[in-house]
Structures are given as structure tokens and as C-alpha cells.
Amino acid sequence: MHFNIFRMRIKKDIISCRTCVYRQLLFGDLNDIEYGLINEGRTEMLFKRGETIKHEGEAIQSFLYLRSGLVKLYKTDKTGKDHILSINKPGDFVSLLSIFSGNTYRYSITAIEDTLVCDVNLEVLKYLVSTNGNLSLRLLNRMSKTSDEIIDNQFELAQKQVKGRVAHLLLFFANQIYRKNSFNLPLTRREIGELISITTENTIRTLSEFRKDGIIDMDGRKLMILDKDRLDIINKGG
Amino acid sequence: MHFNIFRMRIKKDIISCRTCVYRQLLFGDLNDIEYGLINEGRTEMLFKRGETIKHEGEAIQSFLYLRSGLVKLYKTDKTGKDHILSINKPGDFVSLLSIFSGNTYRYSITAIEDTLVCDVNLEVLKYLVSTNGNLSLRLLNRMSKTSDEIIDNQFELAQKQVKGRVAHLLLFFANQIYRKNSFNLPLTRREIGELISITTENTIRTLSEFRKDGIIDMDGRKLMILDKDRLDIINKGG
DNA sequence: TTTTATATATGCTATAAATCATTTAAATTT
DNA sequence: AAATTTAAATGATTTATAGCATATATAAAA
Structure with missing residues (x-):
């Protein structure tokens, strides 16, 4: 609220x-x-x-x-x-x-x-x-x-689980919004969860995991996608 | 398919x-x-x-x-x-x-x-x-x-868990579609799951449970709501 | 600056719901 | 009518994820 x-x-x-x-x-x-x-x-x-x-x-x-x-x-x-x-x-x-x-x-x-x-x-x-x-x-x-965008997004999310959803969100910002692989996340971890329907804890955990795996780098809000190919695979459910 | x-x-x-x-x-x-x-x-x-x-x-x-x-x-x-x-x-x-x-x-x-x-x-x-x-x-x-209807529906479902979703679905047919408490379900158990985003098994299990609890009566596709008040409570998350 | 609140970060536990397995029943198709 | 497919029904098991607890860091307010 x-x-x-x-x-x-x-x-x-x-x-x-x-x-x-x-x-x-x-x-x-x-x-x-x-x-x-x-x-x-x-x-x-x-x-x-x-x-x-x-x-x-x-x-x-x-x-x-x-x-x-x-x-x-x-x-x-x-x-x-x-x-x-x-x-x-x-x-x-x-x-x-x-x-x-x-x-x-x-x-x-x-x-x-x-x-x-x-x-x-x-x-x-x-x-x-x-x-x-x-x-x-x-x-x-x-x-x-x-309306299509909202409905399609729901449809996409419904098929993914936590990691896929986070990957999807990161690719959305990188491809649709900022058109680059390095940007400041405009949403808190909580808000990300509110957008992709997962808990704040799982958002944080998954981002941390992505960092440990060398897929992204983070410093607070600053985020950089290091391995977009793997993110794509995770997004598609790999 | x-x-x-x-x-x-x-x-x-x-x-x-x-x-x-x-x-x-x-x-x-x-x-x-x-x-x-x-x-x-x-x-x-x-x-x-x-x-x-x-x-x-x-x-x-x-x-x-x-x-x-x-x-x-x-x-x-x-x-x-x-x-x-x-x-x-x-x-x-x-x-x-x-x-x-x-x-x-x-x-x-x-x-x-x-x-x-x-x-x-x-x-x-x-x-x-x-x-x-x-x-x-x-x-x-x-x-x-x-568009509102679809979006609102997704919003409603996102807040409910299995029992609430099934209750919601039954009330939808009773109130919005057939306007009576006794009707033939036009959807298979599988399709109900596809509409409210739960598995077929959970749809079946939940309907069986509602019957055991005297909330509904069923005979194949024929369905009768016996206790709409309880269904409303379950729908609202009770 | 100090205090307070909010955000980020992880580990542990609980649990809801998916998955798997099997049976019976009801429709379709041959 | 027999055979086959699809639907309904339940039990047992697994798993993903929510929930809870707690710590630290950061930002906002006093």
C-alpha cells in the first residue's frame, strides 16, 4: 500500500x-x-x-x-x-x-x-x-x-516457476524497457514479487543465486546481465 | 489441445x-x-x-x-x-x-x-x-x-488457493451464467483446472470434499449447490 | 547525528499443491 | 457389442515455494 x-x-x-x-x-x-x-x-x-x-x-x-x-x-x-x-x-x-x-x-x-x-x-x-x-x-x-500485453504476460507467468519468472522480469527490463544489459532496477525486490507473483524472499534468493552463478551482477539497484543466453534458457524453462 | x-x-x-x-x-x-x-x-x-x-x-x-x-x-x-x-x-x-x-x-x-x-x-x-x-x-x-473481466478474474484468483478457486468457479456458474443453484457443469474437471489454474486432480478432490461436507451435490456433470453461504465464505478465503 | 523504518539477505521449517500411481466409470469408436 | 479412449476418483509421495525468524544494510525521519 x-x-x-x-x-x-x-x-x-x-x-x-x-x-x-x-x-x-x-x-x-x-x-x-x-x-x-x-x-x-x-x-x-x-x-x-x-x-x-x-x-x-x-x-x-x-x-x-x-x-x-x-x-x-x-x-x-x-x-x-x-x-x-x-x-x-x-x-x-x-x-x-x-x-x-x-x-x-x-x-x-x-x-x-x-x-x-x-x-x-x-x-x-x-x-x-x-x-x-x-x-x-x-x-x-x-x-x-x-489488454493483450497484460493477458499475455499472465499467460507467460502461469507457465513458469520462480527462476523462470525472475529471468523473464530481467529480460523484460533489459529488452523492452532499457534496451541495454546494464540498468538500475526501478522496482524493489518486493515490487518485483508483486509483478511476477512470488514472495519477496524468493525474489531476493533467486537474484542472489543468479549472481552466484555468474548470470548477473548486482550492487543494490544497479544490475548487469552477464549471461543473457543462460537467462533466456532459464526463462524458457531450462 | x-x-x-x-x-x-x-x-x-x-x-x-x-x-x-x-x-x-x-x-x-x-x-x-x-x-x-x-x-x-x-x-x-x-x-x-x-x-x-x-x-x-x-x-x-x-x-x-x-x-x-x-x-x-x-x-x-x-x-x-x-x-x-x-x-x-x-x-x-x-x-x-x-x-x-x-x-x-x-x-x-x-x-x-x-x-x-x-x-x-x-x-x-x-x-x-x-x-x-x-x-x-x-x-x-x-x-x-x-478486458477488465479477464484482468479482475486473474486478480481474484491470484489471492485464492485451491478451495477458494473452486468455490469461486462454482459461484461464477451459479450467479453469472445459469442464475440458479442447480445446473450441468459445461466444463470437465480438467477444463475447470485450466480456468482456475489448478491440476485436474485437485479439482476432483476439492469437489469431492465439498460434497462430503454437504456444500454441493453432484452426479457426473449435474451439480447442485446446497450451501451457498459456506461456498461464499470459502470463496472469500474462510 | 541519532533514531526509526524499510530493504536486502539467508537459513530453517511448514505446507499447499503438484506429481505419480492405480482404479473405476463413462463416453466414443470400431 | 466389444474395444478403446477419455473422464472421474483417491491414495501416497515429492517438491516447490510460502512462511517465519533473524541479521545486516540502507534510506528516511526526528
Whole structure:
């Protein structure tokens, strides 16, 4: 559970949608009027690592997308334990799975690295969807892929046991997120466990074992993959 | 794994979209031209229990919705084991999670009861989405809810152990699917395991235990819930 | 700086659930 | 109707992993 204090800083209109690198990726081709609508009332918010951007159950008033940083989407169960659904990276539409089905968030969103979020009026998006067919298809595609990723991940994890899951997690960060073999783990050992459904102890134990076996090297959060081939084999269940 | 022979019978235009009970539910208000497009080239297909409607990886050429019956959506892993993602019932848009993200099915679909499926041209749907804003919002809403259901279900299961999962499954059929306490289980013990991620043996053992404890009564596939309160408690982890 | 809390690290133990083995029953197929 | 396959049922055994205990290190707060 996270009871972080909001210390976001609002940076209004530092970059217009017109010059945003994610513009095309997110919305495709929009006309000037449409961009104007998006830009209007738009805010940019900076969150420090550990700060919660949205709490599960909170009313949805805007749609969010990540400009930089990294966040986790997670749900908290009755016993207070968090279950991480996915890690979202720049360009991701972090509220996409919630905004069209209800009026509250179905998961919490917390920054796991310093994160810059764009916050745009939701009614504007809904208006644009209802008048722009290409945007609709684009969003249906994005939502479908977002959902696929979560489902596929669950499917993958269900077939692996502890070592395979940890290997999978390390390869995910190396290949999907950082695109290099050396990086700072953005998650604590506990959070890794919450993401791959194992205990904190087993996460720690397995990482230690990987180090002893010369597969990785670690120094606190700093992690380096030394033998990616073996990690691949372990990931595939070897 | 399922290698069933296709023995579907095609019943063309027995019911028009105009009189279909799911029309409004699925598409909202469409005009005559739009209904005409949907009806054109539409086929209805009947599948017997056990027959596979679509195989994972198969090209998507149409969109499907369930008129009657029950199906399972599932993925097969490298070892040949099936993992059931969800059970779909009449009114469900069984291909929704696949049609907007790629051109092949991301899961297989098999009838677990005799099932009537409507098969409609996909290009027509995409055309309607791109020209009808209400329909777009409606589909975004449906897709979001479909995805939520699968994700929430995984979240629920992750917190339960064997007995809780079996209880959860029985309550799902009683409350969500059949809306009565006595029904024929549409899944084998093995399939139940594939849906709630436990072994066949544990499914059988747990059902036997529930019977011994007077919580349920069974005769093969026929199942009757005798003590729903206890089942609720077990489901909640008691 | 000192205190407090949180994260990392390992060993030991308990246990839930998978695996293996075997039997009976019910469907399919020939 | 006989043969074969698949499903259901239980007992015994193994194993992976959770749970518990405790120590150290690191980070946050007083």
C-alpha cells in the first residue's frame, strides 16, 4: 500500500502537442482545430519516484499519457498486498483501460522513476473519438494491444516457476524497457514479487543465486546481465 | 489441445439483425443503411459442444458474436496445456479482443455447449466504426469491460488457493451464467483446472470434499449447490 | 547525528499443491 | 457389442515455494 504525499509540480504548456514526439503515435493525423482542443486545458505534471499519480477508485477527470519516466499500474487486495498489472513507459496511455468503461480508476498508478505526465480533458477525447473515425480505430487498436500485453504476460507467468519468472522480469527490463544489459532496477525486490507473483524472499534468493552463478551482477539497484543466453534458457524453462 | 472436426451447419438469414435481441445491446441505434450493411453477407453458424470455432493464430475475416450457447476462450502453451482466459455467454462479442489489434486470433474459441454464432464481415464493422462515433464509444466501452473481466478474474484468483478457486468457479456458474443453484457443469474437471489454474486432480478432490461436507451435490456433470453461504465464505478465503 | 523504518539477505521449517500411481466409470469408436 | 479412449476418483509421495525468524544494510525521519 502506498500513502505517498502528492508533491507534483505543474508545468503548464511547456511543450505544445504540436511539437510533442508522441503526438503522431498517439493521435495520428489531427487537424488544427482538434489539436487546439487537446492543448486547451492540458497540463503537464511531474511526479517523483514513489509518488502516486492516481489511486484505484479515484474519479476519472482526464486522460493521461506518459511523456517520460516509468510507472506501475497495480491493484491492492483485501489483505493490503499490491498486485502489479503492468509497467508503463513513455508513449503509453496509462488511463486507457479505465476511461471508457467507468468513471473511476480500476487500478492505482505510481511513478517508479521520475515521471512527466500529460493530463488532458477527457470530454475532449470523447468528443474527438465520436467525430474522428481514424482516431476511434487507433484507440481500439491501442486498447486491444494494452489488454493483450497484460493477458499475455499472465499467460507467460502461469507457465513458469520462480527462476523462470525472475529471468523473464530481467529480460523484460533489459529488452523492452532499457534496451541495454546494464540498468538500475526501478522496482524493489518486493515490487518485483508483486509483478511476477512470488514472495519477496524468493525474489531476493533467486537474484542472489543468479549472481552466484555468474548470470548477473548486482550492487543494490544497479544490475548487469552477464549471461543473457543462460537467462533466456532459464526463462524458457531450462 | 483440441483437434475437433468442424461440423458446423450454416443457417443463413434465419433471423435478421432487425429482430435480433442483441441488436440494441451490441450496436446501439443504427440506421437502416447501417443495418443493411451488417446483414449483408452475414451468416449464422451452429457448433456442437466440443467443436472449435476459431483456432489461435487463424486469420480474422469476420467478427463474431454469440447468439446462444457457451464458449471458452483459451490459449495453448508449448507443452500443449490449455489455459482458459474466459467463458463467454450469449451477447458476448467473442472476437472483440482480437479484431482491432492484429489479423489473427490471439486465442482459440471452442463451444462448451451447443452454440449459435453470428459471423459478420469485419470490413463492414470497421467502416461503421469509422463513420459512427456512438458505435466507436460503445465498442471502446465493451472492449474495456471485456478486458477488465479477464484482468479482475486473474486478480481474484491470484489471492485464492485451491478451495477458494473452486468455490469461486462454482459461484461464477451459479450467479453469472445459469442464475440458479442447480445446473450441468459445461466444463470437465480438467477444463475447470485450466480456468482456475489448478491440476485436474485437485479439482476432483476439492469437489469431492465439498460434497462430503454437504456444500454441493453432484452426479457426473449435474451439480447442485446446497450451501451457498459456506461456498461464499470459502470463496472469500474462510 | 541519532533514531526509526524499510530493504536486502539467508537459513530453517511448514505446507499447499503438484506429481505419480492405480482404479473405476463413462463416453466414443470400431 | 466389444474395444478403446477419455473422464472421474483417491491414495501416497515429492517438491516447490510460502512462511517465519533473524541479521545486516540502507534510506528516511526526528
